[in-house]
Amino acid sequence: MYTIFSIRKTLLGLLANTCNSPTGEEFTIEAFPPFALPRESARGDLSSNAAMMTAKRLRRPPKEVAQIFRDALETSELVDHVEIAGPGFLNIFLSDLVLKKILEEILTELGGYGRSTVHSGKRALVEFVSANPTGPLHVGHIRGAVVGDTVAELMAAVGYEVQREYYYNDAGAQMRNLGLSVQARYRELYGLPFTFPEDGYKGTYIVEIAEEIRREHGDSRLEEGWEWFTEYAAERLMKRISEDLAALRISFDSFVSEKSLYDSGEVKSTLLDLAAKHATYEKDNAVWLRSTLKGDDKDRVLVKSDGEPTYVTPDIAYHRFKLRRGFDRLVNVMGHDHHSQAERVKYALELLGLETSSLHYLLTQMVSLKAGDRLMKFSKREGELITMREMIEDVSADVTRYFFIQRSYTAQMTFDWELAKSRSMDNPVYYLQYVHARACSIAAKAVEKGISAEIGEDLDWSILAFPRERELLIKLAHYPAVILDAADRLEPHLLTNYLEDLAKTFHAYYQAQRVLNESDPRGSKPRFLLVRAVRQVMENALGILKVTAPEKM
RNA sequence: GCGCCAGUAGCUCAGCCGGAUAGAGCAGCUGACUUCUAAUCAGCAGGCCGCAGGUUCAAGUCCUGCCUGGCGUGCCA
Numbered sequence: 001m002y003t004i005f006s007i008r009k010t011l012l013g014l015l016a017n018t019c020n021s022p023t024g025e026e027f028t029i030e031a032f033p034p035f036a037l038p039r040e041s042a043r044g045d046l047s048s049n050a051a052m053m054t055a056k057r058l059r060r061p062p063k064e065v066a067q068i069f070r071d072a073l074e075t076s077e078l079v080d081h082v083e084i085a086g087p088g089f090l091n092i093f094l095s096d097l098v099l100k101k102i103l104e105e106i107l108t109e110l111g112g113y114g115r116s117t118v119h120s121g122k123r124a125l126v127e128f129v130s131a132n133p134t135g136p137l138h139v140g141h142i143r144g145a146v147v148g149d150t151v152a153e154l155m156a157a158v159g160y161e162v163q164r165e166y167y168y169n170d171a172g173a174q175m176r177n178l179g180l181s182v183q184a185r186y187r188e189l190y191g192l193p194f195t196f197p198e199d200g201y202k203g204t205y206i207v208e209i210a211e212e213i214r215r216e217h218g219d220s221r222l223e224e225g226w227e228w229f230t231e232y233a234a235e236r237l238m239k240r241i242s243e244d245l246a247a248l249r250i251s252f253d254s255f256v257s258e259k260s261l262y263d264s265g266e267v268k269s270t271l272l273d274l275a276a277k278h279a280t281y282e283k284d285n286a287v288w289l290r291s292t293l294k295g296d297d298k299d300r301v302l303v304k305s306d307g308e309p310t311y312v313t314p315d316i317a318y319h320r321f322k323l324r325r326g327f328d329r330l331v332n333v334m335g336h337d338h339h340s341q342a343e344r345v346k347y348a349l350e351l352l353g354l355e356t357s358s359l360h361y362l363l364t365q366m367v368s369l370k371a372g373d374r375l376m377k378f379s380k381r382e383g384e385l386i387t388m389r390e391m392i393e394d395v396s397a398d399v400t401r402y403f404f405i406q407r408s409y410t411a412q413m414t415f416d417w418e419l420a421k422s423r424s425m426d427n428p429v430y431y432l433q434y435v436h437a438r439a440c441s442i443a444a445k446a447v448e449k450g451i452s453a454e455i456g457e458d459l460d461w462s463i464l465a466f467p468r469e470r471e472l473l474i475k476l477a478h479y480p481a482v483i484l485d486a487a488d489r490l491e492p493h494l495l496t497n498y499l500e501d502l503a504k505t506f507h508a509y510y511q512a513q514r515v516l517n518e519s520d521p522r523g524s525k526p527r528f529l530l531v532r533a534v535r536q537v538m539e540n541a542l543g544i545l546k547v548t549a550p551e552k553m
Numbered sequence: 554g555c556g557c558c559a560g561u562a563g564c565u566c567a568g569c570c571g572g573a574u575a576g577a578g579c580a581g582c583u584g585a586c587u588u589c590u591a592a593u594c595a596g597c598a599g600g601c602c603g604c605a606g607g608u609u610c611a612a613g614u615c616c617u618g619c620c621u622g623g624c625g626u627g628c629c630a
Contacts, residue, residue, distance in 0.1 A: 039576080043573080049572055049573095052572065055610095086573040087611075134630090169630070172629095172630065173629070174629085199629095297556075297626080298626090300628095302628095304628040310628070310630085335624090336624060337625065339557050339558080340557075340625055340626060343556085366624065368623090407566060410558070410559080411559065414564095419565085419579080430592050431578090433592085434592055437590075437592090441589060446589080448589095485569080493566095497567060500577070500578080507593055508594065511585090514588075516589055517589090552590085553590075
């Protein structure tokens with residue numbers, strides 16, 4: 001196998017060896033920066049600044065180190081030659097043998113190409129969305145939903161056994177509020193006196209739930225307390241939320257409710273543990289967390305003077321429960337507006353003496369909406385509420401998913417509704433899908449012309465070394481490394497960046513080089529296989545993004 | 554006030570563990586459909602990388618201070 005990983009490993013091993021012999025020092029492979037895909041193909045197939053990085057330790061000028069490295073690398077059959085550029089960059093040109101092996105690998109592994117077993121045997125939990133069932137999901141939830149789902153998909157692709165989890169608050173004042181709101185609407189339907197709660201939920205979906213109760217139960221529920229309405233409404237809303245997520249191709253493996261943490265005694269035992277660690281104290285009849293010990297600017301209340309826990313308390317209990325379940329990596333996707341909440345949970349876990357290094361918070365930055373020049377608002381408390389469902393129906397699941405992972409979640413973004421809807425060259429989703437469609441079209445044409453080829457055949461592979469073909473092939477070779485990098489760094493946008501670059505290279509190739517050419521049967525076959533490989537990688541990548549890969553556009 | 558995140562081309566954004574001449578898409582301007590799909594391609598133009606110091610052989614990237622913007626900062630959730 002000549003995956004990008006084994007190429008890297010072999011070559012880094014050569015570097016480590018050369019360093020070890022003269023110095024007596026211990027150089028491991030990890031001491032060197034991994035080889036990167038150069039921006040320009042003139043800079044080789046892999047580039048490295050290893051010489052500059054190690055020059056100091058070796059006490060030799062970078063250029064001299066580079067020459068030693070070059071000689072070592074050139075002993076490998078994987079390497080054709082190495083060029084030293086600038087202050088000591090190593091630009092590695094792989095041998096033609098490797099090029100063919102790469103193509104062979106893609107066309108043999110097919111859907112498995114890009115997937116790896118690097119993290120096999122490890123378990124990961126990705127918690128995301130976690131919206132409370134007090135209303136339908138709105139556009140503000142989409143970024144977290146898509147980022148979380150794609151991160152989960154990426155981690156699964158590199159070997160993790162991944163569990164997607166949804167945590168929701170179904171206890172506390174807001175749920176009471178929900179029940180009272182529905183109850184009021186229900187009574188209203190029967191012309192009975194009702195008092196709508198002051199900060200009740202005003203959305204039309206509350207009325208719809210009330211109407212549903214009437215359809216299902218008639219007037220038989222007029223004597224029920226708010227608890228019954230809360231339970232009914234929460235169940236309806238969770239179902240609605242699941243359906244909306246399904247429309248975005250997202251499903252969860254587990255749901256954890258706040259109520260269940262009370263029922264199982266998890267909340268209580270967490271408070272006891274905190275007390276035992278002297279992480280809490282009582283003041284003014286309330287229980288306080290000593291978060292200032294961890295750098296918080298004030299201590300925080302965990303149990304109010306009326307005996308009710310605050311929202312952080314079950315959250316701490318939930319994360320304590322998470323840590324106990326034996327995951328190697330716990331990813332938590334939440335809106336950046338909750339960052340101080342995340343901090344406090346972490347403070348509490350640390351005060352409990354728990355190891356929190358497996359816990360990763362992905363704080364997605366806020367999204368603003370615009371349509372052309374008009375700024376759109378989607379605040380939940382105000383009038384105009386745009387639901388997730390409306391966006392998916394209006395701009396499609398493909399485009400919605402893509403737009404929200406295209407950019408780093410660490411940056412605030414503006415979602416242009418009009419651009420998203422445009423079915424033109426403006427829209428990067430179609431740019432990628434078009435690669436797949438074009439490649440399929442070539443395959444169809446090949447059948448028509450009676451051209452066929454398989455990787456095992458004895459063909460003239462020399463065209464693979466031509467600049468354009470080579471550039472494409474090298475980019476395809478880096479694909480598994482991109483997946484691994486995106487998964488390890490929990491940054492899905494690295495994949496979309498790569499794909500847009502790959503797509504650009506392919507479209508340019510398509511324009512410049514006719515693949516199926518009757519006057520050049522020797523070149524047509526290997527080119528045809530190269531295009532098949534591009535199609536395969538695009539299909540695999542779009543699969544991870546859960547964006548469809550159409551055969552025709 | 555304090556905390557978190559950001560500030561890169563007209564707009565939306567990439568930029569890897571500090572490395573080569575700072576990139577892409579859109580918008581603007583020139584060109585290319587008798588061909589495997591022009592939802593494409595080739596090219597032009599567009600930058601005190603917020604400001605000022607510092608560290609380094611090397612800074613958009615790291616450190617400090619400041620400016621600007623977003624979001625937090627409840628015995629609300």
